[in-house]
Amino acid sequence: MNRLIGFAFLFFFASFVSVSEADDRPNIVWISCEDISPNLGCYGDPHAITPNLDRLAAQGVRFDRAFTPAGVCAVVRSGVITGMYPPSIGSQHMRSRIIPPPEVKAFPELLRAAGYFTTNRSKTDYQFEPTPSIWDRQGNKHQDWRERSDPEQPFFSVINITVCHESQIRHGEKRHAEVIEAIGAENQRDPVKVADTMPAYLPNTPATRKNWAWYHDNITLMDKMAGEVLQRLEDDGLADNTLVVFWSDHGMGMPRGKRWIYDTGTLIPMVMRWPGKLNADSVREDLVNVIDLPPTMLAVAGVDVPAYMQGRQLIGDQQADEPPYLFFHRDRMDEVYELQRGVRDRRWKYIRNYEPHKTYAQRLDYMDEMPAMRDWRRLAAAGKLEGGQANWFQVPKPIEELYDTLKDPWELDNLASQKQYADRLVRMRTATESFQQQYGDTGLVPEAVLMEEMKPGGKTPQTEPPTIGWSGGRFSFACPTDGASIVYRVQQGGGWGSWRLYTGSIVDPGEPVQVLACRLGYANSRVVQSP
Numbered sequence: 001m002n003r004l005i006g007f008a009f010l011f012f013f014a015s016f017v018s019v020s021e022a023d024d025r026p027n028i029v030w031i032s033c034e035d036i037s038p039n040l041g042c043y044g045d046p047h048a049i050t051p052n053l054d055r056l057a058a059q060g061v062r063f064d065r066a067f068t069p070a071g072v073c074a075v076v077r078s079g080v081i082t083g084m085y086p087p088s089i090g091s092q093h094m095r096s097r098i099i100p101p102p103e104v105k106a107f108p109e110l111l112r113a114a115g116y117f118t119t120n121r122s123k124t125d126y127q128f129e130p131t132p133s134i135w136d137r138q139g140n141k142h143q144d145w146r147e148r149s150d151p152e153q154p155f156f157s158v159i160n161i162t163v164c165h166e167s168q169i170r171h172g173e174k175r176h177a178e179v180i181e182a183i184g185a186e187n188q189r190d191p192v193k194v195a196d197t198m199p200a201y202l203p204n205t206p207a208t209r210k211n212w213a214w215y216h217d218n219i220t221l222m223d224k225m226a227g228e229v230l231q232r233l234e235d236d237g238l239a240d241n242t243l244v245v246f247w248s249d250h251g252m253g254m255p256r257g258k259r260w261i262y263d264t265g266t267l268i269p270m271v272m273r274w275p276g277k278l279n280a281d282s283v284r285e286d287l288v289n290v291i292d293l294p295p296t297m298l299a300v301a302g303v304d305v306p307a308y309m310q311g312r313q314l315i316g317d318q319q320a321d322e323p324p325y326l327f328f329h330r331d332r333m334d335e336v337y338e339l340q341r342g343v344r345d346r347r348w349k350y351i352r353n354y355e356p357h358k359t360y361a362q363r364l365d366y367m368d369e370m371p372a373m374r375d376w377r378r379l380a381a382a383g384k385l386e387g388g389q390a391n392w393f394q395v396p397k398p399i400e401e402l403y404d405t406l407k408d409p410w411e412l413d414n415l416a417s418q419k420q421y422a423d424r425l426v427r428m429r430t431a432t433e434s435f436q437q438q439y440g441d442t443g444l445v446p447e448a449v450l451m452e453e454m455k456p457g458g459k460t461p462q463t464e465p466p467t468i469g470w471s472g473g474r475f476s477f478a479c480p481t482d483g484a485s486i487v488y489r490v491q492q493g494g495g496w497g498s499w500r501l502y503t504g505s506i507v508d509p510g511e512p513v514q515v516l517a518c519r520l521g522y523a524n525s526r527v528v529q530s531p
Contacts, residue, residue, distance in 0.1 A: 025116075025301055026274065027145065027242040029233065030158040031226050034073060034165040035253030036219055038064075038269040047194045049187050049220045052227030053246060053271065058281050060244070060273030061315075065346060066288040067326055068250045071258055071265030072333060074125035076249050076290060081106045081126045081134075083294035083309035085327060088439035090450050091127040093332040098127050099454045099461075099521030102483025103308060106134045106520065107294040108156055109485060112501050114303045117148045117155040123162070131518035132499040133485035146236070156297070161225050164218040166253025169211050170370050176214060183220045189213040199264060200410045201256055201388045203379050207371035215254065243274040243300060247290060255373045256392060259364075261328040261342050261351060262411045274300075278315060286322040287346060288314060310439065325428070327435040331443050336364045339443060342401075343431045349411060350428035351401040359395045388412035400425065454521070462523040466515045468530055475530065476505040479517035484525075488515045 041048040042057035043064075068076045069085055070092065078091035082104050086092040089100045106126070108118040112134070119137040121144060124130040130138065137147055145155040162168075163179070180188050191209035198204065198212050226246065233239045248268040251257045257264035270288065272278055292311035299305055299313045312320035328351075330340040339354035361380070367373055379385050380393045391412060402416040402425055415421045435441075442450055455461070463484050469476040477486045486502040491512040499516070517525040 025154045026277075027154050027238055028111075028116075028156045028297055028301065029145075029229070029242055029244050030156075031161065031229055031244065031246045032158065033161045033222050033226070033246075033248050035250065035258055036164050036215075036222075036248045036269065037252040037257065037264060037267055039216065039219055039252070040223075040269050042271070043269060045197065047189055047197060047216050049183070049216075050223040052223050052230060053269075056226075056230065056244065056246060056273055057271045059275070060271055060280060061278050061282045061284055063270040063272070063284045063288050065285060066247070066268050066270035066290070067263075067266045067328075067344070068248075068268055068290050069266070069327060070329055070331075071250045071260045071262075073249045074127050075331075077123075077125045078127040080290050080293055081108075083107055083291060083306070083311055085291060085310055085329075085435075085439050086127075087329055087331075087436075087441045087443045088310065090442045090454065092329055092443050093447050094334055096127055096332075096447070096451070097129070097460070097521070098451075100128065101308075102519070103306070104483075104520060105306070105485070106131070107298060107309075108135060108158075109133050109501065110298060110303055110306070111156050111301055112136065113503050114301065115154065116301065117145065117153050119144045119147070119155065119157045121157075121159050123160040128521045131485065131520060131524065132487045132516065133501050133518055136498065144232075145238070154301070156301075159229050161222050163225065164215070164222045164253070166258055166370070168218050169215050169253055171214075176217070179214075179217055179221050183217065183224060187217075187220050189216040189220075199254065199256070201392065201412060202254070202372060203376055203385065203389055205372070205375045205379075207375045211254065211370060211372040215252065240275045243272065243277070243297075245293065245297075246271040247293070249290075255367070255370060255376060256360075259330070259333045259367065261330050261340055263349070263405060263409065264411075266328060272315065274315070285346070287326050287344070289326050325431045325435070327432070327439070329441075329443060332447060334364055334366060336362045338362070341432050341436060341441070341443075343428055343435065344405075345428075347404065347406050348424060348428065349401075349403045349405055350425070350432060352429065352432055353397055353399055353401070356396040356399050358397070360392045360397055400429065402428070460521075460523050463517045463519050463525040465525040465528050466517040468513075468515060468528060470508070470530075473508050474505040475508055475513060477502050477515050479525070481517060481519055481522070481525075484517045484519045484522075486515060486517050488513055 039045045040050040040053050042054040070076055072094050075086050079086045090098045112118045118135050120135045122140045144157045191213040194213050195209045202208050247270045251265040292314050295305040295309045295311045296314045300316050325343040325345050328342040330338050342351040400416040401414045403411040464481045466477045466479045466486050487499040488502055489497045489499050490509045513530040515528045
């Protein structure tokens with residue numbers, strides 16, 4: 001038997017056995033948003049207007065120490081879709097196109113193989129192109145779980161809300177007037193009144209206050225849109241058997257938030273609601289990482305968690321213990337190269353700067369479009385900054401950083417050189433190096449060398465075309481490419497149906513069948529059609 005077909009059959013069989021009580025499997029809905037820190041009412045933000053997410057938290061669990069491993073969207077999403085820290089698969093550089101190891105699958109494909117209907121609306125920022133094996137429905141032109149042909153089929157639906165992205169903080173007066181119209185003028189935040197919660201490292205200028213107010217307005221709009229998703233679940237009678245997960249892809253889209261591994265770039269809101277399974281109005285203080293989401297979703301769905309996944313199960317019968325540390329990394333961000341690694345426990349944060357000769361304040365075109373960022377640079381050039389606001393422009397920067405986040409939440413007072421913290425510094429430095437060794441930190445390999453190993457000559461390899469076998473009235477498909485998945489579709493009324501994930505031989509439908517092979521990071525094969 002072809003190796004791929006053998007793997008597919010064994011995986012399908014194992015999944016079927018572990019989820020034999022199909023009626024007990026929960027539906028799963030992710031509501032993900034972009035570029036926000038825990039600036040919600042349920043987290044105590046005095047300027048937040050987030051009634052829908054506050055209600056969700058009251059009905060479920062609020063995670064107070066949930067983090068992303070990096071501070072930027074595509075890098076984080078590459079880790080979430082695979083369940084692996086980005087430096088372990090080479091996806092740590094922003095806007096790269098990598099090839100994951102052959103055994104690595106996008107975790108929704110594993111749910112799909114186990115019988116889940118999988119949908120995504122609509123972002124696929126994975127650092128590799130999505131394959132047709134991942135989603136039953138992808139894009140904006142579908143109705144999520146409502147497109148199941150069988151209303152009893154469990155589903156995994158992702159709804160990505162983009163209105164609070166960094167770019168929307170500076171989107172212009174005309175667009176922001178539309179935001180205010182959507183949320184109501186009575187909910188518009190006053191830039192002067194919200195200034196009391198601005199990060200202490202940002203200069204208190206009119207432009208910064210305005211950006212901070214618009215950031216809150218966008219979150220209010222996001223909350224309204226999240227409420228509409230939750231209402232659809234209620235209308236469909238699905239809320240009681242659906243695990244809802246709300247999370248942000250990283251921290252706030254403000255300067256020294258997004259792209260950085262300080263808490264402003266990595267501490268996120270995360271809420272889970274699962275009626276009858278999770279205690280309502282509860283709070284978790286343990287360390288949580290979005291890398292934990294894939295194994296958690298697979299486990300609650302009754303699907304075996306692959307050994308390569310690096311997170312832990314957060315809920316359910318097999319909930320794993322809290323780790324002593326979480327691991328963080330910063331690498332190339334668009335055109336700017338940087339190399340930082342770090343760890344955090346519940347209180348302390350450690351950062352190692354591998355390029356101390358570079359200022360934190362390297363210019364980055366996209367980031368520098370933010371008015372608050374321009375003010376910060378202008379005041380630095382004029383010599384009008386001091387204390388924490390000036391730290392970001394220092395050259396060289398320290399090789400090591402150590403922060404007491406309980407006393408210093410903005411991480412401005414570096415304690416690394418103080419003798420009373422020497423033992424803690426050593427412990428956290430050692431923990432950082434242990435993570436790097438454990439995961440095989442490809443960030444220490446020059447990006448050009450790493451990419452040449454993945455794609456010699458800069459050429460993306462193509463998955464080999466599948467073969468079609470027919471015996472006893474059944475079709476079977478195979479592909480010689482290591483790590484490939486196979487999808488097929490059947491001709492219907494002169495057109496073609498949706499791609500279906502192949503998990504075992506199928507009954508000859510009596511109509512032409514098209515077959516395609518795909519692998520993460522590879523170009524799809526050519527389509528092969530049955531005789």
